[in-house]
Amino acid sequence: MKTGISVFVATFVALGASWCGFVLAPLLQLGGAKQTVVLQTTDNWPLQRTGAATLGLQVYRANGCAACHTELVRQTGVAFEVLLTSAGNNPAAVSNLISNLKLAGLTKEEADDANAKITAIGGKVETRLTATGADIARGWGLRQSVAADYLYDQPVQLGSLRAGPDLANIGVRAPDLNWQLLHLYAPKAVNPNSTMPSFKFLFEVRKIGNAPAPDALHLPKEFAAADGYEIVPKPEAIELAAYLLSLKANQPLYEAPFSPVTAAK
């Protein structure tokens, strides 16, 4: 490195390489990504969020929810489980066999093996595929998050820290709009040990008119407004809650398969 030119060239090559790798290549590989289909259906994935939910993403961004929450589920692998759907005409033998077999957390071969054994004596089974990993076991999702899940988000809010639970599937986990609003207004009202800050400023304290407003929050006593007043969500709060309810990454995809729970079960 005797001259400025050689430093310049080294720097240019080094940074240019990673620019091609981590900026250009992802733009080419993913920049034109389109909807995919949900496994074994003709449904498209992901769906556009509703208008309110799209606005809610901006409330989420502006208030930095991603400073404490991630929106991504990880999985470590997959496991198979074998479910008995019908014992056939030899129930005693089947139940005898089943009590000696491992039926969950299987590899593909083990599952096929169990399947063959049970079918041989007349039982009928269904083999199901499940994702594994701590995030899944926590109930944060049924499968890992994949690139397709974020197709329509501007900006994508993956987050970097889990000071709060993952929210990739909060719309599945807590689908009640009123619960979401209550939690935003006073996290401690639904979760006494919560360390999430309250987002009171997304709500309005209003004098009760002739009758209580239909969307006023139903708060426990210690969180309620003074007598004669009520707490009403501002439009931002409603939008944010709509966004939270729209957070669902619960459809099986080619790159993240699992067997959805069938209605029969």
Add this chain to the structure above:
Amino acid sequence: MNPTENKTSCESEINDSLRVPLLALFGGAALWLVGGLLLGLIAGIKFHAPDFLGGCPLFTYGRVAPAANDLLLYGFCIPAALGVMLWIFARLSQSPLALPLVPVVAAHLWHLGVFIGTAGILLGGSTGHLWLEYPRAAAVLLFAAFLLIAVSAAATFGWRQEKSLYPSHWFLFAALLWFPWIYSTANLFLNAHQLPRGVVQPIICWWFASNLIFVWLGLVGVGIAFYFLPKFSGRPLASSGYALLGFLSLVFFGTWCGIPPGAPVPAWLPALSGVAALLTIIPLLAILIVAVKTVCGASVSCNGGPFCFIKIGMISFIVAGGLYIAAACPQYSRVLEFTWFGAAQVQLQLLGFTAMILFGAIYFLLPQVMGRPLPLAKFTKLHFFLSVAGALLLVVPLVAAGIVQGEKLADASVAFADANSAALKFLRISTLGQLALLAGSLLFAANIFAMTIQWKLGIARTVIDYIKSPLATAKTSEVKS
């Protein structure tokens, strides 16, 4: 000594040319440092009392925390580093700063950008991309200001009297190219009306953030340290072969880091990033060898002065790099990602490494440039102890919190609330660190501002003297010519 600085007549010219630009850069930086640590403290208090300042949207956690981090990075580290770089370029070139007015303008543009950016975040205008939160207007100002300073630095470099290149040159010169490239790329894609589709956004953002925080700050901090270590120890920089290895491997491997293993992106991206992160052991060791060989055996006592700061800064660099590599090991990476561990690394990189090196450099160069001793010289020792204690008390609990949190979250039988409260126990200790750092930063700012005021008073006095005795001055100037 590393630079063959022949203490010639141009010494005073160099100092004259640097005085105004450096005061403009350092003054604002000191202010933002205090501001950043103050906002950080507010964010930290939220983990003791979640509803502290809760009614005020300006100070909600999700706004204060990124605003605080950005103030430390964009408000303090970058402008202060640019100031020190200008000084080093002028010294190594043995020529006064080229276009000295340009960096003065740039400094003001930069600080205006930081102000607008911080206000933007607090008012809810963040872009939502980690480390790139500043809204468009602020980003444009920062970019323009950086380019102006880079032009002045490059011109100083181009017009140098002293032709040979030193290892410091490599690092600092690369840093001048690095920032405009990554910052413009990131902003063109992520601060635009129409963002790229889906996860391309976080991928670009991770690339940018890691290139800024780990590579850019690394280049600048090590470049500055490689200038000062020989100066303090009174002998040349040891083994420039290792320095070259350190430089090349830092730019070639460091630039690929940053994509977390659990990211929902095509698998080749995090895999490549993970390998690169492990390979950063090479620059780390090479730089460690150079630093140790240069300093060891030279009997210099540091006694709370600039040398102490730079030494601790280099130790922090190694430790921060070690944490980074540890977190990249496949058996830990999935446990440590998305925990406080990442915050610990970044805080160490910003406050333990970069800030320490910059404090040391500024305490050394400011008296030279201003031609007068530090007005509150006694404060530097106290500042040193507060900075070290603060960084330790901030980073160690965060590391512990991250490990505990990661382990508990990886075990699904532990409830989320329990994992959280186990981490919070440690996290709350780190508030003490934030307090110590804040106190230290006040001492630093006091020195810079006292220096500025003394200097302005000095100018005022000269002007008054001049007005009072026009005859005498006229005479002397005649004699001179």
